[in-house]
Amino acid sequence: MVNRVLVTGLGVVSPLGTGVEPFWANLTAGVSGAGPITRFDATAFSTRFAAEVKDFDPLRYIDKKEARHMDRFTQFALVAANMALADAGLDLEKTDRDRVGVILGSGIGGIETLEEQHKVLLNKGPGRISPFFIPMMIANMGAGQIAIAHRLRGCNVTTTSACASSNNAVGDACRILQRGQADVMITGGSEAPITPMAVAGFCAMKALSTRNDQPQQASRPFDAGRDGFVIGEGAGILILETEAHALARGARIYAEVTGYGTSCDAYHITASDPEGGGAALAMSLALLDAGLSPADIDYINAHGTSTPLGDRSETTAIKHVFGTAAARLAVSSTKSMTGHLLGAAGGVESVACVLAIDRGVIPPTINYEQPDPECDLDYVPNCARVAPVRAALNNSFGFGGHNATLVFKKYER
Amino acid sequence: MSVFDKVKSIIVEQLGVEEADVNMEASFIEDLGADSLDIVELVMALEEEFDLVIPDEDAEKIRTVGEAVKYIQDHQ
Numbered sequence: 001m002v003n004r005v006l007v008t009g010l011g012v013v014s015p016l017g018t019g020v021e022p023f024w025a026n027l028t029a030g031v032s033g034a035g036p037i038t039r040f041d042a043t044a045f046s047t048r049f050a051a052e053v054k055d056f057d058p059l060r061y062i063d064k065k066e067a068r069h070m071d072r073f074t075q076f077a078l079v080a081a082n083m084a085l086a087d088a089g090l091d092l093e094k095t096d097r098d099r100v101g102v103i104l105g106s107g108i109g110g111i112e113t114l115e116e117q118h119k120v121l122l123n124k125g126p127g128r129i130s131p132f133f134i135p136m137m138i139a140n141m142g143a144g145q146i147a148i149a150h151r152l153r154g155c156n157v158t159t160t161s162a163c164a165s166s167n168n169a170v171g172d173a174c175r176i177l178q179r180g181q182a183d184v185m186i187t188g189g190s191e192a193p194i195t196p197m198a199v200a201g202f203c204a205m206k207a208l209s210t211r212n213d214q215p216q217q218a219s220r221p222f223d224a225g226r227d228g229f230v231i232g233e234g235a236g237i238l239i240l241e242t243e244a245h246a247l248a249r250g251a252r253i254y255a256e257v258t259g260y261g262t263s264c265d266a267y268h269i270t271a272s273d274p275e276g277g278g279a280a281l282a283m284s285l286a287l288l289d290a291g292l293s294p295a296d297i298d299y300i301n302a303h304g305t306s307t308p309l310g311d312r313s314e315t316t317a318i319k320h321v322f323g324t325a326a327a328r329l330a331v332s333s334t335k336s337m338t339g340h341l342l343g344a345a346g347g348v349e350s351v352a353c354v355l356a357i358d359r360g361v362i363p364p365t366i367n368y369e370q371p372d373p374e375c376d377l378d379y380v381p382n383c384a385r386v387a388p389v390r391a392a393l394n395n396s397f398g399f400g401g402h403n404a405t406l407v408f409k410k411y412e413r
Numbered sequence: 414m415s416v417f418d419k420v421k422s423i424i425v426e427q428l429g430v431e432e433a434d435v436n437m438e439a440s441f442i443e444d445l446g447a448d449s450l451d452i453v454e455l456v457m458a459l460e461e462e463f464d465l466v467i468p469d470e471d472a473e474k475i476r477t478v479g480e481a482v483k484y485i486q487d488h489q
Contacts, residue, residue, distance in 0.1 A: 064429040128457060135450075
Protein backbone atom coordinates (compact mmCIF):
# COMPACT_ATOMS: atom_id res chain seq x y z
CA MET A 1 0.00 0.00 0.00
CA VAL A 2 1.26 3.47 -0.83
CA ASN A 3 0.76 6.10 1.87
CA ARG A 4 -0.83 9.39 0.93
CA VAL A 5 1.43 12.35 1.72
CA LEU A 6 0.11 15.62 3.13
CA VAL A 7 1.59 19.08 3.62
CA THR A 8 0.98 20.18 7.20
CA GLY A 9 3.50 22.98 7.82
CA LEU A 10 5.26 25.76 5.92
CA GLY A 11 8.25 28.00 6.60
CA VAL A 12 9.86 30.68 4.43
CA VAL A 13 12.88 32.96 4.55
CA SER A 14 12.76 35.00 1.36
CA PRO A 15 13.51 38.31 -0.30
CA LEU A 16 9.79 39.04 0.21
CA GLY A 17 9.96 38.49 3.93
CA THR A 18 10.69 36.02 6.69
CA GLY A 19 7.62 34.02 7.61
CA VAL A 20 4.76 32.67 5.53
CA GLU A 21 2.40 35.62 6.00
CA PRO A 22 4.68 38.47 4.85
CA PHE A 23 5.91 36.25 2.01
CA TRP A 24 2.39 35.48 0.81
CA ALA A 25 1.15 39.05 1.27
CA ASN A 26 3.97 40.41 -0.91
CA LEU A 27 3.72 37.55 -3.40
CA THR A 28 0.04 38.19 -4.04
CA ALA A 29 0.50 41.98 -4.01
CA GLY A 30 3.05 41.77 -6.83
CA VAL A 31 5.97 43.17 -4.84
CA SER A 32 9.52 42.77 -6.14
CA GLY A 33 12.21 41.66 -3.69
CA ALA A 34 15.08 42.93 -5.86
CA GLY A 35 17.43 45.83 -5.12
CA PRO A 36 21.06 46.90 -5.25
CA ILE A 37 23.47 44.33 -3.80
CA THR A 38 24.38 45.12 -0.19
CA ARG A 39 26.08 41.83 0.76
CA PHE A 40 29.35 42.95 -0.87
CA ASP A 41 30.72 45.79 -2.98
CA ALA A 42 29.42 44.98 -6.46
CA THR A 43 30.71 48.14 -8.15
CA ALA A 44 32.93 46.24 -10.59
CA PHE A 45 30.26 43.66 -11.51
CA SER A 46 28.21 43.73 -14.71
CA THR A 47 25.15 42.93 -12.57
CA ARG A 48 24.93 44.96 -9.35
CA PHE A 49 21.53 43.94 -7.99
CA ALA A 50 19.92 40.86 -6.50
CA ALA A 51 16.94 39.70 -4.46
CA GLU A 52 18.47 39.67 -0.99
CA VAL A 53 16.87 38.52 2.23
CA LYS A 54 16.60 41.79 4.11
CA ASP A 55 16.61 42.37 7.86
CA PHE A 56 17.58 38.79 8.65
CA ASP A 57 19.19 38.70 12.06
CA PRO A 58 20.15 35.08 12.78
CA LEU A 59 20.55 35.89 16.48
CA ARG A 60 16.82 36.45 16.72
CA TYR A 61 16.40 32.74 16.06
CA ILE A 62 19.68 30.92 16.69
CA ASP A 63 22.08 30.83 19.64
CA LYS A 64 25.07 33.13 19.05
CA LYS A 65 27.72 30.42 19.13
CA GLU A 66 25.68 28.12 16.89
CA ALA A 67 25.01 30.94 14.43
CA ARG A 68 28.73 31.75 14.17
CA HIS A 69 29.36 28.21 13.03
CA MET A 70 26.67 28.13 10.35
CA ASP A 71 26.91 29.45 6.83
CA ARG A 72 24.11 31.81 5.86
CA PHE A 73 22.41 29.06 3.84
CA THR A 74 22.27 26.86 6.94
CA GLN A 75 20.88 29.70 9.03
CA PHE A 76 18.12 30.18 6.45
CA ALA A 77 17.38 26.44 6.41
CA LEU A 78 17.21 26.11 10.19
CA VAL A 79 15.06 29.21 10.68
CA ALA A 80 12.61 28.20 7.94
CA ALA A 81 12.44 24.64 9.30
CA ASN A 82 11.73 25.90 12.82
CA MET A 83 8.93 28.07 11.44
CA ALA A 84 7.50 25.14 9.49
CA LEU A 85 7.60 22.84 12.53
CA ALA A 86 5.85 25.48 14.63
CA ASP A 87 3.30 26.00 11.86
CA ALA A 88 2.63 22.25 11.75
CA GLY A 89 2.03 22.21 15.48
CA LEU A 90 4.03 19.01 15.67
CA ASP A 91 4.85 18.03 19.24
CA LEU A 92 8.17 16.24 18.81
CA GLU A 93 8.03 14.99 22.39
CA LYS A 94 5.12 12.82 21.30
CA THR A 95 6.68 11.85 17.97
CA ASP A 96 8.98 8.91 17.24
CA ARG A 97 12.11 10.80 16.23
CA ASP A 98 13.51 7.73 14.48
CA ARG A 99 10.72 8.23 11.96
CA VAL A 100 11.25 11.94 11.30
CA GLY A 101 13.74 12.78 8.55
CA VAL A 102 15.07 15.72 6.56
CA ILE A 103 15.73 16.00 2.83
CA LEU A 104 16.80 19.44 1.66
CA GLY A 105 18.07 20.75 -1.64
CA SER A 106 20.98 23.11 -2.11
CA GLY A 107 22.76 23.87 -5.34
CA ILE A 108 25.94 25.39 -3.91
CA GLY A 109 25.99 25.05 -0.12
CA GLY A 110 28.24 27.31 1.93
CA ILE A 111 29.98 29.28 -0.79
CA GLU A 112 30.27 32.41 1.35
CA THR A 113 32.26 30.41 3.90
CA LEU A 114 34.41 28.96 1.13
CA GLU A 115 35.22 32.41 -0.22
CA GLU A 116 36.04 33.86 3.20
CA GLN A 117 38.28 30.95 4.12
CA HIS A 118 40.04 31.08 0.76
CA LYS A 119 41.00 34.67 1.58
CA VAL A 120 42.40 33.42 4.90
CA LEU A 121 44.41 30.77 3.06
CA LEU A 122 45.94 33.34 0.70
CA ASN A 123 46.56 36.00 3.34
CA LYS A 124 47.55 33.99 6.41
CA GLY A 125 48.38 30.49 5.18
CA PRO A 126 46.89 27.05 5.72
CA GLY A 127 47.45 27.11 9.49
CA ARG A 128 44.73 29.72 9.94
CA ILE A 129 41.90 27.90 8.16
CA SER A 130 39.00 27.54 10.58
CA PRO A 131 38.24 24.08 11.92
CA PHE A 132 34.63 24.99 11.12
CA PHE A 133 35.37 25.67 7.45
CA ILE A 134 34.46 22.20 6.18
CA PRO A 135 31.37 21.64 8.35
CA MET A 136 30.11 25.13 7.51
CA MET A 137 30.66 24.79 3.78
CA ILE A 138 29.33 21.35 2.94
CA ALA A 139 25.95 21.55 1.23
CA ASN A 140 24.35 18.90 3.43
CA MET A 141 24.82 20.84 6.67
CA GLY A 142 21.45 22.58 6.48
CA ALA A 143 19.74 19.19 6.79
CA GLY A 144 22.28 18.08 9.39
CA GLN A 145 21.76 21.12 11.63
CA ILE A 146 17.95 20.78 11.51
CA ALA A 147 18.29 17.19 12.67
CA ILE A 148 20.71 18.15 15.45
CA ALA A 149 18.47 21.00 16.64
CA HIS A 150 15.47 18.68 16.99
CA ARG A 151 17.22 15.30 17.48
CA LEU A 152 15.60 13.82 14.37
CA ARG A 153 17.19 10.48 13.64
CA GLY A 154 15.41 9.48 10.44
CA CYS A 155 16.68 9.65 6.86
CA ASN A 156 18.83 12.75 6.34
CA VAL A 157 20.03 13.64 2.86
CA THR A 158 20.71 16.63 0.65
CA THR A 159 19.93 16.65 -3.05
CA THR A 160 22.06 18.59 -5.48
CA SER A 161 20.64 19.11 -8.95
CA ALA A 162 21.38 22.83 -9.31
CA CYS A 163 18.13 24.81 -9.58
CA ALA A 164 16.04 21.62 -9.46
CA SER A 165 17.55 20.59 -6.08
CA SER A 166 14.57 21.47 -3.89
CA ASN A 167 11.99 19.85 -6.12
CA ASN A 168 14.07 16.67 -6.12
CA ALA A 169 14.25 16.96 -2.33
CA VAL A 170 10.48 17.30 -1.91
CA GLY A 171 9.87 14.50 -4.39
CA ASP A 172 12.33 12.17 -2.69
CA ALA A 173 10.90 13.00 0.75
CA CYS A 174 7.43 12.19 -0.60
CA ARG A 175 8.68 8.80 -1.81
CA ILE A 176 10.09 7.95 1.63
CA LEU A 177 6.70 8.67 3.20
CA GLN A 178 4.79 6.83 0.48
CA ARG A 179 6.91 3.75 1.19
CA GLY A 180 6.28 4.03 4.92
CA GLN A 181 9.94 4.58 5.80
CA ALA A 182 9.14 7.66 7.88
CA ASP A 183 6.09 9.38 9.38
CA VAL A 184 7.23 12.98 8.94
CA MET A 185 9.74 14.57 6.56
CA ILE A 186 11.09 18.12 6.70
CA THR A 187 11.89 19.11 3.14
CA GLY A 188 12.48 21.97 0.73
CA GLY A 189 15.74 23.79 0.29
CA SER A 190 18.06 26.65 1.05
CA GLU A 191 20.58 28.80 -0.80
CA ALA A 192 22.71 31.85 -0.02
CA PRO A 193 24.56 32.57 -3.27
CA ILE A 194 24.81 36.37 -3.21
CA THR A 195 28.59 36.33 -2.90
CA PRO A 196 31.30 37.79 -5.13
CA MET A 197 32.36 34.45 -6.64
CA ALA A 198 28.85 33.16 -7.32
CA VAL A 199 27.59 36.41 -8.79
CA ALA A 200 30.75 36.83 -10.88
CA GLY A 201 30.33 33.28 -12.14
CA PHE A 202 26.76 33.83 -13.25
CA CYS A 203 27.77 37.20 -14.76
CA ALA A 204 30.46 35.43 -16.78
CA MET A 205 27.82 33.08 -18.17
CA LYS A 206 25.68 36.09 -19.18
CA ALA A 207 22.91 34.40 -17.22
CA LEU A 208 21.95 37.43 -15.11
CA SER A 209 19.85 40.41 -16.11
CA THR A 210 21.94 43.56 -16.46
CA ARG A 211 19.03 45.95 -15.98
CA ASN A 212 21.02 47.73 -13.27
CA ASP A 213 19.02 50.94 -13.44
CA GLN A 214 15.74 49.09 -12.78
CA PRO A 215 16.36 46.14 -10.42
CA GLN A 216 12.69 45.70 -9.59
CA GLN A 217 11.74 45.47 -13.25
CA ALA A 218 14.60 43.12 -14.16
CA SER A 219 12.96 39.76 -13.44
CA ARG A 220 10.31 39.65 -16.17
CA PRO A 221 9.63 36.04 -17.08
CA PHE A 222 7.91 35.44 -20.42
CA ASP A 223 7.99 39.18 -21.24
CA ALA A 224 9.59 40.03 -24.59
CA GLY A 225 12.10 42.33 -22.86
CA ARG A 226 13.55 39.68 -20.49
CA ASP A 227 17.35 39.56 -20.42
CA GLY A 228 18.36 37.05 -17.75
CA PHE A 229 17.56 36.01 -14.22
CA VAL A 230 17.86 37.92 -10.95
CA ILE A 231 19.80 35.99 -8.34
CA GLY A 232 18.02 35.51 -5.03
CA GLU A 233 18.53 33.82 -1.67
CA GLY A 234 16.48 32.20 1.06
CA ALA A 235 14.83 28.96 2.09
CA GLY A 236 11.45 27.33 1.66
CA ILE A 237 10.55 24.40 3.91
CA LEU A 238 7.53 22.09 4.01
CA ILE A 239 6.50 19.57 6.63
CA LEU A 240 5.23 16.44 4.90
CA GLU A 241 3.44 13.70 6.78
CA THR A 242 1.76 10.45 5.97
CA GLU A 243 -2.00 10.84 5.93
CA ALA A 244 -2.37 8.43 8.85
CA HIS A 245 0.11 10.36 11.00
CA ALA A 246 -1.42 13.74 10.17
CA LEU A 247 -5.01 12.64 10.77
CA ALA A 248 -4.13 10.85 14.01
CA ARG A 249 -2.82 14.05 15.55
CA GLY A 250 -5.54 16.24 14.05
CA ALA A 251 -3.12 18.28 11.96
CA ARG A 252 -4.21 21.17 9.78
CA ILE A 253 -3.82 20.05 6.18
CA TYR A 254 -2.75 22.48 3.47
CA ALA A 255 -2.62 20.13 0.48
CA GLU A 256 -1.57 16.70 -0.71
CA VAL A 257 1.59 15.86 -2.67
CA THR A 258 0.37 13.46 -5.32
CA GLY A 259 2.96 13.45 -8.08
CA TYR A 260 6.67 13.65 -8.76
CA GLY A 261 8.41 13.37 -12.11
CA THR A 262 12.09 13.85 -12.80
CA SER A 263 14.21 13.64 -15.93
CA CYS A 264 17.29 14.99 -17.67
CA ASP A 265 17.58 16.93 -20.93
CA ALA A 266 20.83 15.10 -21.70
CA TYR A 267 21.51 17.97 -24.06
CA HIS A 268 23.85 20.72 -22.77
CA ILE A 269 25.56 21.69 -19.49
CA THR A 270 23.62 24.93 -19.09
CA ALA A 271 21.25 25.58 -22.01
CA SER A 272 17.83 23.98 -21.87
CA ASP A 273 16.74 21.78 -24.76
CA PRO A 274 14.90 24.26 -27.05
CA GLU A 275 12.28 21.58 -27.76
CA GLY A 276 11.66 21.25 -24.01
CA GLY A 277 11.76 17.47 -24.24
CA GLY A 278 13.23 16.82 -20.79
CA ALA A 279 10.90 19.31 -19.12
CA ALA A 280 7.91 17.76 -20.88
CA LEU A 281 9.00 14.31 -19.73
CA ALA A 282 9.21 15.47 -16.10
CA MET A 283 5.73 17.03 -16.27
CA SER A 284 4.24 13.96 -17.98
CA LEU A 285 5.78 11.61 -15.41
CA ALA A 286 4.50 13.79 -12.57
CA LEU A 287 0.96 13.77 -13.98
CA LEU A 288 1.11 10.02 -14.49
CA ASP A 289 2.37 9.55 -10.93
CA ALA A 290 -0.50 11.70 -9.63
CA GLY A 291 -3.05 9.88 -11.76
CA LEU A 292 -4.22 13.22 -13.14
CA SER A 293 -4.87 14.42 -16.65
CA PRO A 294 -3.93 17.88 -18.00
CA ALA A 295 -7.51 19.09 -17.53
CA ASP A 296 -7.23 18.46 -13.77
CA ILE A 297 -4.45 21.04 -13.34
CA ASP A 298 -5.42 24.67 -12.75
CA TYR A 299 -2.05 26.25 -12.07
CA ILE A 300 1.63 25.80 -12.93
CA ASN A 301 4.26 27.60 -10.90
CA ALA A 302 6.74 27.80 -13.77
CA HIS A 303 10.49 27.54 -13.53
CA GLY A 304 10.34 30.78 -15.59
CA THR A 305 13.68 32.34 -14.71
CA SER A 306 13.39 35.27 -17.15
CA THR A 307 16.08 34.02 -19.51
CA PRO A 308 15.33 34.37 -23.23
CA LEU A 309 15.79 30.67 -24.05
CA GLY A 310 14.56 29.01 -20.86
CA ASP A 311 11.12 30.65 -20.74
CA ARG A 312 10.52 29.81 -24.38
CA SER A 313 11.46 26.15 -24.04
CA GLU A 314 9.35 25.77 -20.88
CA THR A 315 6.37 27.25 -22.76
CA THR A 316 6.96 24.76 -25.58
CA ALA A 317 7.14 21.91 -23.08
CA ILE A 318 3.92 22.94 -21.31
CA LYS A 319 2.07 23.17 -24.64
CA HIS A 320 3.40 19.76 -25.63
CA VAL A 321 2.18 18.10 -22.41
CA PHE A 322 -1.09 20.00 -21.97
CA GLY A 323 -2.23 20.25 -25.59
CA THR A 324 -5.61 21.97 -25.79
CA ALA A 325 -5.78 22.13 -21.97
CA ALA A 326 -2.90 24.64 -22.04
CA ALA A 327 -5.29 27.38 -23.11
CA ARG A 328 -7.21 27.40 -19.81
CA LEU A 329 -4.16 26.91 -17.61
CA ALA A 330 -2.80 29.66 -15.34
CA VAL A 331 1.01 29.72 -15.49
CA SER A 332 2.97 32.18 -13.36
CA SER A 333 6.58 32.68 -12.42
CA THR A 334 6.93 33.90 -8.86
CA LYS A 335 10.62 34.44 -9.65
CA SER A 336 9.42 37.75 -11.10
CA MET A 337 9.10 38.78 -7.43
CA THR A 338 11.43 36.53 -5.40
CA GLY A 339 14.26 36.39 -7.91
CA HIS A 340 15.81 33.01 -8.60
CA LEU A 341 16.74 31.22 -5.38
CA LEU A 342 18.66 28.53 -7.32
CA GLY A 343 18.66 25.34 -5.25
CA ALA A 344 16.03 26.80 -2.90
CA ALA A 345 13.66 27.84 -5.70
CA GLY A 346 11.63 24.65 -5.61
CA GLY A 347 11.16 24.93 -1.84
CA VAL A 348 9.85 28.47 -1.90
CA GLU A 349 7.75 27.78 -5.00
CA SER A 350 6.28 24.62 -3.46
CA VAL A 351 5.14 26.83 -0.59
CA ALA A 352 3.58 29.17 -3.17
CA CYS A 353 1.73 26.28 -4.85
CA VAL A 354 0.45 24.93 -1.55
CA LEU A 355 -0.82 28.37 -0.51
CA ALA A 356 -2.43 28.92 -3.93
CA ILE A 357 -4.41 25.71 -3.39
CA ASP A 358 -5.17 26.45 0.25
CA ARG A 359 -6.25 30.05 -0.26
CA GLY A 360 -7.61 30.03 -3.80
CA VAL A 361 -5.33 32.81 -5.00
CA ILE A 362 -2.84 32.51 -7.86
CA PRO A 363 0.23 34.74 -7.52
CA PRO A 364 1.09 36.76 -10.63
CA THR A 365 4.01 37.13 -13.02
CA ILE A 366 4.98 40.76 -12.51
CA ASN A 367 6.75 43.02 -15.03
CA TYR A 368 4.78 41.40 -17.81
CA GLU A 369 4.38 44.27 -20.30
CA GLN A 370 5.19 43.13 -23.79
CA PRO A 371 4.09 39.67 -24.95
CA ASP A 372 6.63 37.46 -26.66
CA PRO A 373 4.99 35.69 -29.64
CA GLU A 374 6.82 32.51 -28.67
CA CYS A 375 5.51 32.64 -25.10
CA ASP A 376 1.75 32.61 -25.53
CA LEU A 377 0.23 31.11 -22.39
CA ASP A 378 -1.81 32.80 -19.66
CA TYR A 379 0.98 33.99 -17.36
CA VAL A 380 -1.35 35.68 -14.82
CA PRO A 381 0.11 39.06 -15.75
CA ASN A 382 0.91 41.55 -13.00
CA CYS A 383 -2.08 40.96 -10.70
CA ALA A 384 -2.87 38.00 -8.46
CA ARG A 385 -6.02 36.14 -9.44
CA VAL A 386 -8.69 34.80 -7.13
CA ALA A 387 -9.50 31.37 -8.52
CA PRO A 388 -9.99 27.91 -7.08
CA VAL A 389 -6.92 25.72 -7.60
CA ARG A 390 -7.74 22.00 -7.55
CA ALA A 391 -4.21 20.94 -8.39
CA ALA A 392 -0.94 22.72 -9.17
CA LEU A 393 2.35 21.78 -10.80
CA ASN A 394 5.69 23.12 -9.63
CA ASN A 395 8.44 23.05 -12.25
CA SER A 396 12.14 23.36 -11.49
CA PHE A 397 14.94 22.88 -13.98
CA GLY A 398 18.68 23.06 -13.34
CA PHE A 399 22.07 23.33 -15.01
CA GLY A 400 23.06 19.84 -16.03
CA GLY A 401 19.68 19.43 -17.68
CA HIS A 402 17.93 18.31 -14.47
CA ASN A 403 14.15 18.60 -14.49
CA ALA A 404 11.85 17.97 -11.54
CA THR A 405 8.11 18.52 -11.39
CA LEU A 406 5.85 18.15 -8.35
CA VAL A 407 2.07 17.89 -8.24
CA PHE A 408 0.18 19.35 -5.28
CA LYS A 409 -3.54 18.72 -4.95
CA LYS A 410 -6.34 19.95 -2.75
CA TYR A 411 -6.77 17.31 -0.07
CA GLU A 412 -9.96 15.30 -0.03
CA ARG A 413 -10.39 12.40 2.34
CA MET B 414 43.92 45.30 28.91
CA SER B 415 45.34 42.43 30.93
CA VAL B 416 46.07 39.04 29.38
CA PHE B 417 43.08 37.64 31.24
CA ASP B 418 40.73 40.32 29.93
CA LYS B 419 41.87 39.78 26.36
CA VAL B 420 41.50 36.00 26.72
CA LYS B 421 38.09 36.48 28.29
CA SER B 422 36.79 38.63 25.44
CA ILE B 423 37.95 36.05 22.87
CA ILE B 424 36.25 33.27 24.80
CA VAL B 425 33.01 35.22 25.14
CA GLU B 426 32.98 35.92 21.41
CA GLN B 427 33.90 32.43 20.27
CA LEU B 428 32.08 30.25 22.74
CA GLY B 429 29.06 32.49 23.11
CA VAL B 430 29.24 32.39 26.92
CA GLU B 431 28.55 35.08 29.50
CA GLU B 432 31.50 37.14 30.76
CA ALA B 433 30.63 36.19 34.33
CA ASP B 434 31.19 32.50 33.54
CA VAL B 435 34.75 33.09 32.38
CA ASN B 436 37.01 32.83 35.42
CA MET B 437 40.51 31.45 35.90
CA GLU B 438 39.23 28.06 37.12
CA ALA B 439 36.71 27.52 34.30
CA SER B 440 37.36 24.46 32.15
CA PHE B 441 36.85 25.04 28.43
CA ILE B 442 35.08 21.74 27.88
CA GLU B 443 33.26 21.11 31.15
CA ASP B 444 32.31 24.65 32.17
CA LEU B 445 32.26 26.62 28.94
CA GLY B 446 30.74 23.99 26.63
CA ALA B 447 33.59 23.85 24.11
CA ASP B 448 34.08 20.86 21.82
CA SER B 449 37.29 19.79 20.07
CA LEU B 450 36.67 22.09 17.09
CA ASP B 451 36.00 25.04 19.41
CA ILE B 452 39.33 24.41 21.13
CA VAL B 453 41.21 24.44 17.82
CA GLU B 454 39.50 27.70 16.86
CA LEU B 455 40.19 29.21 20.26
CA VAL B 456 43.89 28.30 20.19
CA MET B 457 44.13 29.87 16.74
CA ALA B 458 42.53 33.07 17.97
CA LEU B 459 44.91 33.21 20.96
CA GLU B 460 47.89 32.68 18.63
CA GLU B 461 46.69 35.59 16.50
CA GLU B 462 45.93 37.90 19.41
CA PHE B 463 49.21 37.30 21.25
CA ASP B 464 51.42 36.64 18.22
CA LEU B 465 52.37 33.19 19.49
CA VAL B 466 52.78 29.73 18.09
CA ILE B 467 51.16 27.19 20.39
CA PRO B 468 52.28 23.68 19.36
CA ASP B 469 49.60 20.96 19.43
CA GLU B 470 51.34 19.15 22.31
CA ASP B 471 51.14 22.33 24.42
CA ALA B 472 47.58 23.14 23.33
CA GLU B 473 46.42 19.71 24.49
CA LYS B 474 47.56 20.54 28.02
CA ILE B 475 45.59 23.79 28.25
CA ARG B 476 42.28 22.83 29.84
CA THR B 477 41.26 25.91 31.82
CA VAL B 478 41.18 29.65 31.30
CA GLY B 479 43.89 30.02 33.95
CA GLU B 480 46.17 27.56 32.15
CA ALA B 481 45.73 29.53 28.94
CA VAL B 482 46.53 32.82 30.65
CA LYS B 483 49.61 31.34 32.32
CA TYR B 484 50.82 29.79 29.07
CA ILE B 485 50.53 33.13 27.30
CA GLN B 486 52.30 35.02 30.10
CA ASP B 487 55.13 32.46 30.13
CA HIS B 488 55.64 32.57 26.37
CA GLN B 489 55.21 36.23 25.48
